[in-house]
Amino acid sequence: MKDKQPLILVTNDDGIDAGGIHALVEMISxxxxxxxxxxDGPRSGQSCALTVSRPLRLTPVADDGHVAYYKTDGTPVxxxxxxxxxxxxxxxxxxLSGINHGSNTAISxxxxxxxxxxYEGSVIGVPSAGFSLCTHDVSPDFGCCREMVRRTTNALxxxxxxxxxxxxxxxxxxxxxxxxxxxxxxxxxxxxEYEKRIDPRGQSYYWVTGRFxxxxxxxxxxxxxxxxxxxxxxxxxxxxxxxxxxxxxVKRLFSL
Amino acid sequence: MKDKQPLILVTNDDGIDAGGIHALVEMISxxxxxxxxxxDGPRSGQSCALTVSRPLRLTPVADDGHVAYYKTDGTPVxxxxxxxxxxxxxxxxxxLSGINHGSNTAISxxxxxxxxxxYEGSVIGVPSAGFSLCTHDVSPDFGCCREMVRRTTNALxxxxxxxxxxxxxxxxxxxxxxxxxxxxxxxxxxxxEYEKRIDPRGQSYYWVTGRFxxxxxxxxxxxxxxxxxxxxxxxxxxxxxxxxxxxxxVKRLFSL
Numbered sequence: 001m002k003d004k005q006p007l008i009l010v011t012n013d014d015g016i017d018a019g020g021i022h023a024l025v026e027m028i029s030x031x032x033x034x035x036x037x038x039x040d041g042p043r044s045g046q047s048c049a050l051t052v053s054r055p056l057r058l059t060p061v062a063d064d065g066h067v068a069y070y071k072t073d074g075t076p077v078x079x080x081x082x083x084x085x086x087x088x089x090x091x092x093x094x095x096l097s098g099i100n101h102g103s104n105t106a107i108s109x110x111x112x113x114x115x116x117x118x119y120e121g122s123v124i125g126v127p128s129a130g131f132s133l134c135t136h137d138v139s140p141d142f143g144c145c146r147e148m149v150r151r152t153t154n155a156l157x158x159x160x161x162x163x164x165x166x167x168x169x170x171x172x173x174x175x176x177x178x179x180x181x182x183x184x185x186x187x188x189x190x191x192x193e194y195e196k197r198i199d200p201r202g203q204s205y206y207w208v209t210g211r212f213x214x215x216x217x218x219x220x221x222x223x224x225x226x227x228x229x230x231x232x233x234x235x236x237x238x239x240x241x242x243x244x245x246x247x248x249x250v251k252r253l254f255s256l
Numbered sequence: 257m258k259d260k261q262p263l264i265l266v267t268n269d270d271g272i273d274a275g276g277i278h279a280l281v282e283m284i285s286x287x288x289x290x291x292x293x294x295x296d297g298p299r300s301g302q303s304c305a306l307t308v309s310r311p312l313r314l315t316p317v318a319d320d321g322h323v324a325y326y327k328t329d330g331t332p333v334x335x336x337x338x339x340x341x342x343x344x345x346x347x348x349x350x351x352l353s354g355i356n357h358g359s360n361t362a363i364s365x366x367x368x369x370x371x372x373x374x375y376e377g378s379v380i381g382v383p384s385a386g387f388s389l390c391t392h393d394v395s396p397d398f399g400c401c402r403e404m405v406r407r408t409t410n411a412l413x414x415x416x417x418x419x420x421x422x423x424x425x426x427x428x429x430x431x432x433x434x435x436x437x438x439x440x441x442x443x444x445x446x447x448x449e450y451e452k453r454i455d456p457r458g459q460s461y462y463w464v465t466g467r468f469x470x471x472x473x474x475x476x477x478x479x480x481x482x483x484x485x486x487x488x489x490x491x492x493x494x495x496x497x498x499x500x501x502x503x504x505x506v507k508r509l510f511s512l
Contacts, residue, residue: 030327042309044304044308044309045305045306045307045308045309047302047303047304047305047306047333047372048303048366048367049301049302049303049305049306049331049367050301050303050367050464051301051464052300052464053298053300053301054464055453055461055463056450056461056462056463056464057460057461057462058460063504064420072421074304077303077367078464081449081450081464082450082462084448085448085449086450086452086462094279107379107495109497110304110375110379110495110497111304111305111306111333116303119366120354123363123366123445124445148317151510154511155510156509157507159508159509161502161505161506161509162499162501162502162505163443164443164499164501165499165505165506167355167506168497180510180512182503182506182507182510182512184496184498184500185496185497185498187419187420187496189379189380190337192341193337193341194337194338194341194342196342197311203313204314205311205312205313205314206312206313206314206338206342207311207312208306208307208308208310208312208334208337216354233504234510235497235498236498236499236500236502236503236505236506237497237499238497238498238499238500238502239363240367240440240441240443240493240499241270241365241424241441241491241493241494241497242440242441242491242492242493243418243420243421243492243493243494243496244419244440244492245418245491246418246421247438249418249492250417250419250421250423250438250490250492251438252415253411253412253415254407254408254411254436254490255437256436256438
């Protein structure tokens with residue numbers, strides 16, 4: 001038992017007004033001192049983007065003595081960096097990101113701002129996790145996430161993760177969750193990605209859309225399979241992008 | 257030998273007016289038909305970000321029958337997706353990103369827009385590489401990249417990369433390059449990251465700055481070491497973020 005309350009940094013990519021971040025804070029409110037630093041609006045698809053071309057604003061929003069809220073005009077990664085450098089004056093004990101409105105399974109982990117914040121935690125060695133609720137419902141009941149959020153928070157406050165690793169946790173939108181599976185990221189890609197429209201001045205513009213193609217729908221060790229079959233999917237993910245298995249092939253490529 | 261010219265998609269994160277992308281196109285101009293789709297201005301630090309909250313514009317800039325140029329108001333990932341879906345009507349034979357003005361070694365691979373475009377190629381199984389010239393010189397001579405750019409282009413047009421893998425290639429700014437090393441991503445993090453300023457109305461704002469701390473400066477198998485010691489660093493990197501080595505630790509974490 002630690003003799004002082006753990007310090008938990010909470011962020012997301014749906015913005016400080018999103019239901020998911022307030023549900024997350026409520027679920028862990030008795031588990032530590034909480035500082036929320038979140039974007040001032042939606043930042044979905046922001047990946048690990050970092051704002052370098054303009055300065056950032058950081059605005060206190062509220063503080064009830066137990067939970068302090070700040071907003072920024074930056075990305076989820078900016079939120080983590082600003083929190084640590086300008087608010088906390090050091091590392092928190094834990095970084096939690098989400099709860100994202102929608103799935104971040106499979107290849108979505110590379111585009112996800114929710115996971116961007118978790119990767120940032122893993123870079124600096126702070127236990128970090130991103131939570132996503134797998135539903136398109138715009139105003140879902142996050143209650144089915146409670147048990148997993150609390151179990152993860154407890155676990156990460158007790159045991160460290162290996163260096164460079166954070167957790168991508170996707171939760172099915174079901175009352176009757178079957179259990180937790182440690183998974184790998186499903187392979188696949190997005191297709192039919194744009195809807196072309198013509199503006200009132202006759203110029204074309206493109207909205208990203210598309211659908212995900214899971215190239216291994218029958219593999220039962222992936223995150224996509226787990227969520228589709230009623231399990232919470234936990235993917236240990238890393239900010240170390242080195243593909244060690246590919247070294248022999250790349251050496252041959254350069255005749256080394 | 258293929259009986260038709262390979263199709264090479266070129267993009268970057270410094271924007272269509274940057275010297276590095278024009279140097280890259282010139283270096284490979286005899287090696288295939290080239291389509292350039294690049295951001296309309298700098299997009300450094302954009303990682304794998306994808307524009308979802310607004311539509312994108314895609315504007316033809318020039319076409320000399322051999323090289324066609326387009327610009328977008330999106331990210332490097334948007335450039336690749338728009339190119340494939342709206343210009344090429346399918347996959348190119350190769351995606352090259354860069355030449356970036358500045359290093360993308362070590363943890364920079366997770367923030368880099370140059371590498372974002374290369375990761376996007378790896379998602380869809382197109383051989384892809386990001387090139388970076390390791391100098392802060394704002395108007396460098398890219399000539400020292402020529403041999404490596406051509407060698408890589410030839411190699412990737414002949415032999416496939418393993419699925420999900422692309423190459424992060426950092427080139428030292430030296431005439432006398434010692435050779436090519438296949439490396440892993442150096443571990444480390446950024447510190448002292450913000451410069452706080454006060455605007456004329458008395459409000460604070462924050463510019464990202466900071467310096468990189470290499471936590472393993474003596475390890476001679478990393479990209480940072482290779483570049484610092486006069487070698488081209490080639491890191492095989494993956495869009496599969498699963499940390500397979502961490503499965504046992506994460507199973508213990510959840511008592512599974």
